[in-house]
Amino acid sequence: xxxxxxxxxxxxxxxxxxxxxxxxxxxxxxxxxxxxxxxxxxxxxxxxxxxxxxxxxxxxxxxxxxxxxxxxxxxxxxxxxxxxxxxxxxxxxxxxxxxxxxxxxxxxxxxxxxxxxxxxxxxxxxxxxxxxxxxxxxxxxxxxxxxxxxxxxxxxxxxxxxxxxxxxxxxxxxxxxxxxxxxxxxxxxxxxxxxxxxxxxxxxxxxxxxxxxxxxxxxxxxxxxxxxxxxxxxxxxxxxxxxxxxxxxxxxxxxxxxxxxxxxxxxxxxxxxxxxxxxxxxxxxxxxxxxxxxxxxxxxxxxxxxxxxxxxxxxxxxxxxxxxxxxxxxxxxxxxxxxxxxxxxxxxxxxxxxxxxxxxxxxxxxxxxxxxxxxxxxxxxxxxxxxxxxxxxxxxxxxxxxxxxxxxxxxxxxxxxxxxxxxxxxxxxxxxxxxxxxxxxxxxxxxxxxxxxxxxxxxxxxxxxxxxxxxxxxxxxxxxxxxxxxxxxxxxxxxxxxxxxxxxxxxxxxxxxxxxxxxxxxxxxxxxxxxxxxxxxxxxxxxxxxxxxxxxxxxxxxxxxxxxxxxxxxxxxxxxxxxxxxxxxxxxxxxxxxxxxxxxxxxxxxxxxxxxxxxxxxxxxxxxxxxxxxxxxxxxxxxxxxxxxxxxxxxxxxxxxxxxxxxxxxxxxxxxxxxxxxxxxxxxxxxxxxxxxxxxxxxxxxxxxxxxxxxxxxxxxxxxxxxxxxxxxxxxxxxxxxxxxxxxxxxxxxxxxxxxxxxxxxxxxxxxxxxxxxxxxxxxxxxxxxxxxxxxxxxxxxxxxxxxxxxxxxxxx
Ligand SMILES: *[C@@H]1O[C@H](CO)[C@@H](O)[C@H](O)[C@H]1NC(C)=O
Ligand SMILES: *[C@@H]1O[C@H](CO)[C@@H](O)[C@H](O)[C@H]1NC(C)=O
Ligand SMILES: *[C@@H]1O[C@H](CO)[C@@H](O)[C@H](O)[C@H]1NC(C)=O
Ligand SMILES: *[C@@H]1O[C@H](CO)[C@@H](O)[C@H](O)[C@H]1NC(C)=O
Ligand SMILES: *[C@@H]1O[C@H](CO)[C@@H](O)[C@H](O)[C@H]1NC(C)=O
Numbered sequence: 001x002x003x004x005x006x007x008x009x010x011x012x013x014x015x016x017x018x019x020x021x022x023x024x025x026x027x028x029x030x031x032x033x034x035x036x037x038x039x040x041x042x043x044x045x046x047x048x049x050x051x052x053x054x055x056x057x058x059x060x061x062x063x064x065x066x067x068x069x070x071x072x073x074x075x076x077x078x079x080x081x082x083x084x085x086x087x088x089x090x091x092x093x094x095x096x097x098x099x100x101x102x103x104x105x106x107x108x109x110x111x112x113x114x115x116x117x118x119x120x121x122x123x124x125x126x127x128x129x130x131x132x133x134x135x136x137x138x139x140x141x142x143x144x145x146x147x148x149x150x151x152x153x154x155x156x157x158x159x160x161x162x163x164x165x166x167x168x169x170x171x172x173x174x175x176x177x178x179x180x181x182x183x184x185x186x187x188x189x190x191x192x193x194x195x196x197x198x199x200x201x202x203x204x205x206x207x208x209x210x211x212x213x214x215x216x217x218x219x220x221x222x223x224x225x226x227x228x229x230x231x232x233x234x235x236x237x238x239x240x241x242x243x244x245x246x247x248x249x250x251x252x253x254x255x256x257x258x259x260x261x262x263x264x265x266x267x268x269x270x271x272x273x274x275x276x277x278x279x280x281x282x283x284x285x286x287x288x289x290x291x292x293x294x295x296x297x298x299x300x301x302x303x304x305x306x307x308x309x310x311x312x313x314x315x316x317x318x319x320x321x322x323x324x325x326x327x328x329x330x331x332x333x334x335x336x337x338x339x340x341x342x343x344x345x346x347x348x349x350x351x352x353x354x355x356x357x358x359x360x361x362x363x364x365x366x367x368x369x370x371x372x373x374x375x376x377x378x379x380x381x382x383x384x385x386x387x388x389x390x391x392x393x394x395x396x397x398x399x400x401x402x403x404x405x406x407x408x409x410x411x412x413x414x415x416x417x418x419x420x421x422x423x424x425x426x427x428x429x430x431x432x433x434x435x436x437x438x439x440x441x442x443x444x445x446x447x448x449x450x451x452x453x454x455x456x457x458x459x460x461x462x463x464x465x466x467x468x469x470x471x472x473x474x475x476x477x478x479x480x481x482x483x484x485x486x487x488x489x490x491x492x493x494x495x496x497x498x499x500x501x502x503x504x505x506x507x508x509x510x511x512x513x514x515x516x517x518x519x520x521x522x523x524x525x526x527x528x529x530x531x532x533x534x535x536x537x538x539x540x541x542x543x544x545x546x547x548x549x550x551x552x553x554x555x556x557x558x559x560x561x562x563x564x565x566x567x568x569x570x571x572x573x574x575x576x577x578x579x580x581x582x583x584x585x586x587x588x589x590x591x592x593x594x595x596x597x598x599x600x601x602x603x604x605x606x607x608x609x610x611x612x613x614x615x616x617x618x619x620x621x622x623x624x625x626x627x628x629x630x631x632x633x634x635x636x637x638x639x640x641x642x643x644x645x646x647x648x649x650x651x652x653x654x655x656x657x658x659x660x661x662x663x664x665x666x667x668x669x670x671x672x673x674x675x676x677x678x679x680x681x682x683x684x685x686x687x688x689x690x691x692x693x694x695x696x697x698x699x700x701x702x703x704x705x706x707x708x709x710x711x712x713x714x715x716x717x718x719x720x721x722x723x724x725x726x727x728x729x730x731x732x733x734x735x736x737x738x739x740x741x742x743x744x745x746x747x748x749x750x751x752x753x754x755x756x757x758x759x760x761x762x763x764x765x766x767x768x769x770x771x772x773x774x775x776x777x778x779x780x781x782x783x784x785x786x787x788x789x790x791x792x793x794x795x796x797x798x799x800x801x802x803x804x805x806x807x808x809x810x811x812x813x
Pocket of ligand 3: 378
């Protein structure tokens with residue numbers, strides 16, 4: 001102990017000393033977060049340094065200089081270090097070590113060299129390399145060999161390494177999904193949860209001898225080089241013959257492949273100079289095939305027309321209704337006595353399958369035989385009965401209900417075991433679906449207490465000695481430094497050091513107050529705040545939203561949620577540039593939309609909003625919402641779609657605003673009565689809200705349908721004056737809907753089209769009849785009372801896209 005102190009003291013001195021002479025030692029300190037970073041060269045695409053992963057918790061990581069929340073590599077993802085006295089040091093021995101609070105070594109490259117010229121370098125492909133000398137060939141260690149959850153272009157993933165997803169959108173620790181080569185040389189995706197694990201990609205029933213069927217998706221087991229790599233153009237090649245082309249294949253873009261925390265592999269790309277990532281490919285189109293996504297005893301359903309969700313099996317309830325991955329627990333108790341047939345009843349769940357965990361496959365069993373088999377077995381939770389392969393049928397007896405999945409393509413039923421007398425199990429809305437604003441991300445603050453060591457007298461003495469000795473040395477060093485500094489004008493350092501990273505960032509309150517000239521120019525209201533126009537010091541025009549009613553939320557919680565919203569990037573979603581959380585102030589900074597909201601444009605009575613613009617606004621909005629519902633990492637429902645929240649840029653391209661805000665507002669009311677559940681705006685709210693039915697992505701589809709009707713007819717659903725023909729329905733507002741429906745019903749009998757009668761008079765006859773009919777028909781489908789009958793957003797987007805530019809390439813599986 002004492003010795004290690006002496007050694008450390010001397011060592012530090014040596015490092016400092018050495019740095020000046022041979023420049024082979026480098027030390028980055030966590031306190032100098034902003035200055036002590038390494039920037040890639042010759043292009044400053046990447047930055048390496050300490051990244052805050054929690055309150056007083058930091059990881060040494062590499063990120064994009066322009067997108068500082070996109071980490072591509074982390075040294076110590078499971079062991080963050082303290083915000084005080086933690087350093088990354090290149091020792092004279094050639095070992096790169098990360099020290100927590102000047103006490104514990106939490107990570108090192110475990111390298112050694114006798115060379116005096118070892119140095120660290122960040123290449124502009126994102127590879128951090130430790131080089132033995134000045135030639136670029138003698139690589140001692142490189143980050144490309146130890147990927148975390150991301151592969152960069154031309155970074156090979158080899159047999160010995162694998163990608164592991166992060167725990168959640170805000171927690172960078174190792175999560176539950178793994179991309180790796182198995183012993184059969186096949187690239188696979190695996191769920192490795194706390195209790196169970198299973199491989200879910202490629203399909204398990206594609207046995208190895210079926211691989212390599214030459215259709216491009218078959219896998220070969222014969223090539224043992226086990227390597228997969230994505231190139232700059234967006235082409236992925238794996239040694240097992242799996243290949244993948246991104247939808248924007250061929251363009252030189254910034255690209256990355258990331259195993260996201262939801263278990264899907266996505267390829268992202270970003271245009272140079274832009275700060276937006278877009279998904280240009282994903283491995284699994286069907287999210288329900290990803291194991292572990294819904295937790296035990298729950299059933300995942302996804303259908304292009306319905307969207308996706310997890311719901312508890314009948315008789316089960318959520319373990320934690322805020323976190324689907326924890327699954328459901330039985331709300332009953334099964335009394336169990338081996339070999340005595342227990343009184344159970346079996347509930348048929350058509351089209352449901354639970355993958356894996358068979359107690360056994362019993363051939364030639366009738367349904368009754370399966371029932372008695374399951375009833376005699378304590379562990380039996382239910383069974384699948386299939387009649388496809390033998391006369392009597394066969395049963396798959398399940399001891400665990402995992403990876404549950406409902407699909408219309410399953411022809412068999414699952415028979416769920418319930419206690420005989422349990423009939424009125426909880427099948428209420430609360431037991432199903434998703435509550436707006438609680439989309440499964442739970443953020444906890446990670447504390448890193450600073451550990452004070454007990455020091456004994458001897459250690460103290462040696463320490464003082466070392467300090468005194470070091471002090472003298474420091475004076476000498478200072479003198480040498482002065483000399484050097486004079487000579488070179490600057491202290492040399494490995495790589496280029498850049499102080500401020502651009503992109504999504506934190507603002508000071510005073511800065512925003514100044515930018516908005518004391519919050520003087522109000523440009524909008526709603527969604528829990530007031531929006532002001534502002535001018536940043538770099539001359540950018542922004543919209544600053546000041547939130548009300550968030551008093552009880554801590555800054556780190558706020559930041560965690562804001563940074564999730566800030567990471568959502570889509571050309572039809574409004575971009576968030578940053579936030580401010582100071583004292584009671586909570587502000588969000590968005591890009592400014594010149595043309596204002598759709599609502600303003602619709603009510604302005606000018607003829608600016610012509611037919612083609614309206615059509616493109618409809619299509620773009622659908623794409624933005626489809627992304628929120630299905631493609632982005634967090635499953636986000638908007639819950640407040642209305643013309644006020646659809647903003648237009650100078651080309652009238654629509655961007656959806658105010659998404660994700662339900663997470664920031666009212667979070668303290670979430671556990672209260674069903675009243676606080678109601679979100680949204682009268683006139684646009686789906687009937688589910690009013691009738692207390694499960695809330696799914698279909699609530700947004702409904703509101704979107706109303707917006708379409710408003711764009712077509714020019715009539716607002718909230719002002720009833722124009723609707724003299726039909727008076728108010730009881731219950732919720734749907735006069736606009738009823739009016740259009742009536743017109744359609746009458747109109748189909750007489751020519752010309754019914755559409756003529758509903759079109760906004762401001763359009764005159766300047767519209768395309770076919771497109772108008774598509775839009776009006778689609779709008780009526782979206783506002784169906786029965787949510788199952790409404791299309792989902794990606795389906796809407798697809799149908800509207802036919803008249804637009806065709807995007808393809810994402811339909812892999
Ligand atoms: C790999 O795929 C190509 C076509 O993409 C095919 O010609 C070749 O036979 C496949 N190799 C194996 C080993 O299956
Ligand atoms: C094995 O895969 C590697 C990488 O994809 C490829 O270069 C090599 O030609 C393959 N070998 C054979 C025998 O197919
Ligand atoms: C049922 O039998 C199994 C082994 O046959 C045993 O492990 C289990 O403890 C028994 N359960 C009860 C409740 O007796
Ligand atoms: C299937 O089971 C029935 C009795 O349930 C038996 O008579 C029949 O021989 C069995 N068939 C086969 C192929 O085992
Ligand atoms: C991240 O997840 C890990 C593992 O579940 C947990 O131990 C850690 O506390 C989490 N960190 C934060 C900041 O929530």
